[in-house]
Amino acid sequence: MPKMKTDRGAAKRFKVTGSGKLRRRRAFKNHLLEKKSSTRTRRLSQETDVAPGDVRAVKRLLGL
Incomplete structure (x- = not known):
């Protein structure tokens, strides 16, 4: 199984905090x-924080 690739578009839009929360621009x-x-x-x-309903999808895009 090959490695998962990070979605580069998502990587530029979201930031992971030290505690593991996801942040986004408005x-x-x-x-x-x-x-x-x-x-x-x-x-x-x-x-601001990413909405709870979107966290799972965003984490997957970032390869977390």
Whole structure:
């Protein structure tokens, strides 16, 4: 059986913390930022945890 390959697209989008949790960037912060409030853009800058329902799929993509 060959080794599992890491999904490179997923590897660039998700980060594994020291405790093993998965972190991701928030969506909607690429363009059209002028109409979004500074509070909203600041909130979108923060990383957040991957939703519990998606963790299994993401871990598989990352080869964990």
